[in-house]
Structure formats: C-alpha cells, structure tokens
Amino acid sequence: MSTVAPRTDLAECAEIFRSLVESRRAVRRFTAEAVPDTVIRDCLELAVLAPSSCNLQPWSFHVVRNPDLLQQLQHVCLGQSAAKAPLIIAVLAHPNTWKQACADVLRLWPEPAVPKAIDHFYKNSAPFQYNQGWMGWRGLLKRQMVRLIGLRSPVMRTPNSLEQMRLWAVKSTALAAQSLMLAFQSYGYSTCPMEGFDEKRLKQVLPIQKGAIPIMLLAVGIPGERAIYNPRLRFPLDQSVSWH
Ligand SMILES: Cc1cc2nc3c(=O)[nH]c(=O)nc-3n(C[C@H](O)[C@H](O)[C@H](O)COP(=O)(O)O)c2cc1C
Incomplete structure (x- = not known):
C-alpha cells in the first residue's frame, strides 16, 4: 500500500528536506565516536x-567498523584524512546480478499472486534487455537490431553492451549512495563520498564479488575540528539548466 504525505504536512516536509540537503557537506575530519549499528x-x-x-x-554495501580493517582502508584510500572515520561503507554496483534479481522480484512479490504482466516482464523482457551474452555477443546483435528498428520507431538503445551494463548498474547505485548520505545526515552523522582509493587494493582488503564495481567508499561519523575544508561552491544554476 502506498503512502503519501497529507497536503498540510508538505510545507513542513519541504522545510525539513531543504535543511537536510543544505546541511550535508563533504566532511574530511571525524571524531572517533562510533556510529551505532542500529x-x-x-x-x-x-x-x-x-x-x-x-x-x-x-547494489551492495560492505559496512566496515573493525579497527584493523579501517586502518587498512585508510591506506587503500591513499591516506586521505576523510578515510580516518569510525565507519566506512563500500558502495558496490553489480552489472551481473540482474538475472538473480529478476527471479528475486518474482519470488518476493508483495502480493499473493504475481500479476501476469509482471511475470512476463521479469521472465522475458528484462532478460532480453540485460542479457548481453558471452563477451557481449548478444549485445552486438541487439545493437544492430535496435539500429534497424530505430529507423522506424523510438526504441530503447541501451544497455546493449557489457560496458553499458556497468553504467546501468552504477546509475541506480549512485542514487542509493546519495540516499544513504542523506539518511546519515538526518541522524546527525556526516559523510564524505570517496572515489580516491585503489580499487585493486580494496579487493585485497574486502571480499568483493567478482564483477562488482566499487563506486565509492563512504566515510561516516561525527564531524571533528575544522571538518569542512572549503566554503560551498556551486556553479550558477542557469549554466546547467535548459528550460523548454
Ligand atoms: C563520486 C565522488 C567522489 C568523491 N571523492 C572524494 C574523495 O576521494 N575525497 C574527498 O575528500 N572528497 C571526495 N568527494 C567529495 C567532493 O569533493 C565534494 O562533494 C565536493 O567538493 C562538493 O562539496 P560538498 O559535498 O561539501 O558540497 C567526492 C564526491 C563524489 C560525489
């Protein structure tokens, strides 16, 4: 059952959301205070x-609170100060889990019976869309097919290669990472997303599934002294927005 905030609460929701988003900053120094597992x-x-x-x-997440592992991760993160946090969460994107995920959607469908259209979608349409075949050979065929079909009508042109599957997984996972940062912010914990790390060494420290893409390591904790390095800077909005 879906829930929608009653209209009267919307102004308050907007205010809370604004303050949450505006207060989030990339924090580079944390205290040693642990973040509770709850x-x-x-x-x-x-x-x-x-x-x-x-x-x-x-997506998947490796939650690291173990002091030995945290120390190793700091090294993996090139010694950067944000990585001296009491909690680091490795956020991983999975381009290869779509098949199992299709089965899981049907297995975990939250109604007594899976609607026919849903069943058909996850058994036929989704596998067609995401199966790129061994070394991407299916994707190659699909690209030619899409080119032909696309001459006459609109058609979804991606993902039709292994590389596009990586992008496909990263897109959704990045949204989860942003929600994760805002969730910590709502609890009074700050974060720093980090892509400054050695992916190869990361895989030596954490048991990362084959094919997974570590998109960022998220440092989390209570801000320490001089935790924010620079004032906030954003380009003027009109530089990046087109209105039609
Ligand atoms: C994908 C990504 C990777 C980042 N990597 C690092 C990093 O390795 N180290 C770091 O200190 N900050 C990192 N940042 C934080 C950015 O530098 C920061 O978000 C940006 O300067 C804007 O500052 P603000 O988040 O406080 O508004 C990263 C941010 C993103 C989104």
Missing part, C-alpha cells in the same frame, strides 16, 4: 528505498 541499519534500509532500473537493485 543507526547504520536504518540508514541502509532508507538507502535501498532509492529507485533502481526495473527495480533490480544492483
């Missing part, structure tokens, strides 16, 4: 409410 779990529950392509949820 908070971490709730934030992850909120993060996975993010939308994902065909609801296939191509």
Whole structure:
C-alpha cells in the first residue's frame, strides 16, 4: 500500500528536506565516536528505498567498523584524512546480478499472486534487455537490431553492451549512495563520498564479488575540528539548466 504525505504536512516536509540537503557537506575530519549499528541499519534500509532500473537493485554495501580493517582502508584510500572515520561503507554496483534479481522480484512479490504482466516482464523482457551474452555477443546483435528498428520507431538503445551494463548498474547505485548520505545526515552523522582509493587494493582488503564495481567508499561519523575544508561552491544554476 502506498503512502503519501497529507497536503498540510508538505510545507513542513519541504522545510525539513531543504535543511537536510543544505546541511550535508563533504566532511574530511571525524571524531572517533562510533556510529551505532542500529543507526547504520536504518540508514541502509532508507538507502535501498532509492529507485533502481526495473527495480533490480544492483547494489551492495560492505559496512566496515573493525579497527584493523579501517586502518587498512585508510591506506587503500591513499591516506586521505576523510578515510580516518569510525565507519566506512563500500558502495558496490553489480552489472551481473540482474538475472538473480529478476527471479528475486518474482519470488518476493508483495502480493499473493504475481500479476501476469509482471511475470512476463521479469521472465522475458528484462532478460532480453540485460542479457548481453558471452563477451557481449548478444549485445552486438541487439545493437544492430535496435539500429534497424530505430529507423522506424523510438526504441530503447541501451544497455546493449557489457560496458553499458556497468553504467546501468552504477546509475541506480549512485542514487542509493546519495540516499544513504542523506539518511546519515538526518541522524546527525556526516559523510564524505570517496572515489580516491585503489580499487585493486580494496579487493585485497574486502571480499568483493567478482564483477562488482566499487563506486565509492563512504566515510561516516561525527564531524571533528575544522571538518569542512572549503566554503560551498556551486556553479550558477542557469549554466546547467535548459528550460523548454
Ligand atoms: C563520486 C565522488 C567522489 C568523491 N571523492 C572524494 C574523495 O576521494 N575525497 C574527498 O575528500 N572528497 C571526495 N568527494 C567529495 C567532493 O569533493 C565534494 O562533494 C565536493 O567538493 C562538493 O562539496 P560538498 O559535498 O561539501 O558540497 C567526492 C564526491 C563524489 C560525489
């Protein structure tokens, strides 16, 4: 059953959302205070409410609080100060889990019977869309097919290669990562998304599934002294927005 905030609450919701978004900054220095597991779990529950392509949820998270592992991760993160946090969450995108995810959607469908259209979609349409075949050979065929069909009518042109599957997974996972940051912010914890790390060494520290893409490591904690390095800077909105 879907729930929508009553209209009278909307102004308050907008205000809370604004303050949450505006208060989030990339924090580079944290205190040693641990983040409770209950908070971490709730934030992850909120993060996975993010939308994902065909609801296939191509993400996973490694939650690291173990001091030895944290120390190793700091090294993996090139010694940067944000990585000296009491909690680091590795956010991974999975281009190859779509098949299992299709089965899981049908297995976990939240109604007594799976609607026919849903069943058909996850058994036929989704596999057609996402199966790129061995070394991407199917994707190659699909690209030619799409080119022909596309001459006459609109057609979805991606993902039709292994590389496009990587982008496909990263798109949805990045949305979950942003929700995760805002969730921690709502609990009073700050974050720093980090892509400054050595992916190869990361895989030596954490048991990362073959084919998974670590899109960012998220440092989380209570801000320490001089935790924010620079004032906020954003380009003028009109530079990046076109109105039609
Ligand atoms: C994908 C991504 C990777 C980032 N990597 C790092 C990083 O490795 N180290 C770091 O200190 N900040 C990192 N940042 C934080 C950005 O530098 C920061 O978000 C940006 O300067 C804007 O500042 P604000 O988030 O405080 O508004 C990263 C941000 C994103 C979205």
